[in-house]
Amino acid sequence: MIELKDLSYVRFGTSNLEDAESFATKCLGLQVGEQSGKALYLRSDDRAHTLCYFEGDPAEQTVGFEVEDEGKLNTAAATLDQLGHPVHAGTPSECALRKVKAFIGFKDPTGNHVELVVRPERSGRRYFASRDAGITGFSHVGLFTTDPMRDERFWTQVCNARVSDRIGDIALMRVNAIHHTIALAPGPGPGVHHVNHQVESNDDVLRSYYHLSGQRVPIVFGPGRHPTSGARFLYFRGPDGMVFEYSVGVDEIEDEETHRPRQFGFEPSSLCMWGSKRSW
Numbered sequence: 001m002i003e004l005k006d007l008s009y010v011r012f013g014t015s016n017l018e019d020a021e022s023f024a025t026k027c028l029g030l031q032v033g034e035q036s037g038k039a040l041y042l043r044s045d046d047r048a049h050t051l052c053y054f055e056g057d058p059a060e061q062t063v064g065f066e067v068e069d070e071g072k073l074n075t076a077a078a079t080l081d082q083l084g085h086p087v088h089a090g091t092p093s094e095c096a097l098r099k100v101k102a103f104i105g106f107k108d109p110t111g112n113h114v115e116l117v118v119r120p121e122r123s124g125r126r127y128f129a130s131r132d133a134g135i136t137g138f139s140h141v142g143l144f145t146t147d148p149m150r151d152e153r154f155w156t157q158v159c160n161a162r163v164s165d166r167i168g169d170i171a172l173m174r175v176n177a178i179h180h181t182i183a184l185a186p187g188p189g190p191g192v193h194h195v196n197h198q199v200e201s202n203d204d205v206l207r208s209y210y211h212l213s214g215q216r217v218p219i220v221f222g223p224g225r226h227p228t229s230g231a232r233f234l235y236f237r238g239p240d241g242m243v244f245e246y247s248v249g250v251d252e253i254e255d256e257e258t259h260r261p262r263q264f265g266f267e268p269s270s271l272c273m274w275g276s277k278r279s280w
């Protein structure tokens with residue numbers, strides 16, 4: 001079984017790095033860790049980066065997960081290979097671009113580009129952004145799925161994800177105590193559905209609602225509250241149409257042994273308990 005420890009990063013191609021930087025710093029509230037020619041490394045916590053924009057096709061979207069060590073990485077490569085997922089071992093220059101010791105790349109059954117990484121670089125400096133959005137960390141990603149049940153099996157049987165809750169057949173899955181690190185979302189093909197950062201308080205969610213509205217950032221869902229994780233949320237659109245989410249108060253699963261996923265109906269009240277309607 002492939003043991004995912006944590007979410008490490010997302011990497012997005014973009015045709016306009018300047019716009020991406022402006023959004024990431026002035027709207028989203030990330031800190032530029034490094035800008036090196038064709039790539040922009042953005043920080044949201046103690047790590048050297050958790051989001052990288054690079055000059056390229058916006059359809060190039062990758063999610064990186066941390067695994068324990070190189071031994072586990074090699075075992076994961078063998079498992080994936082055996083199951084028929086072609087595996088690419090990161091070259092030294094590709095590792096340098098990702099600020100990791102080693103990584104492998106592969107596609108999940110929908111075709112989402114996933115990387116497993118070892119020893120992602122931390123920064124000696126604390127995260128300090130010029131816009132105070134109240135971000136406390138990079139928390140989860142939504143991944144498109146063309147077959148929710150097949151992909152749930154991949155993430156929970158080949159990898160160590162556990163289902164915390166389901167909305168219809170859509171699984172919210174955890175890899176540690178946090179309610180979910182991976183959310184599957186039905187779609188016509190692969191891609192990142194949304195990127196979540198946690199913020200400190202309800203005030204931060206509402207402050208951002210007004211701030212982003214003032215910056216003419218399209219708000220696509222919220223402010224609202226998810227009945228699943230209990231989190232208060234706001235979703236908005238960034239560069240190349242990518243959706244970002246702030247949320248606060250996401251549940252932790254207290255008892256791994258006894259937790260049973262709850263089943264919610266596939267209907268609006270399962271997405272927001274306050275009545276906010278999703279417009280994407």
Ligand SMILES: O=C/C=C/C(C(=O)O)=C(/O)C(=O)O
Pocket residue numbers: 142167172183194196226227228229230231245247250270271
């Ligand atoms: O639409 C359902 C979303 C659920 C949650 C949650 O329970 O927190 C998410 O964050 C999400 O998948 O975006």
Ligand SMILES: [Fe+2]
Pocket residue numbers: 140142183194196245
């Ligand atoms: Fe989310």
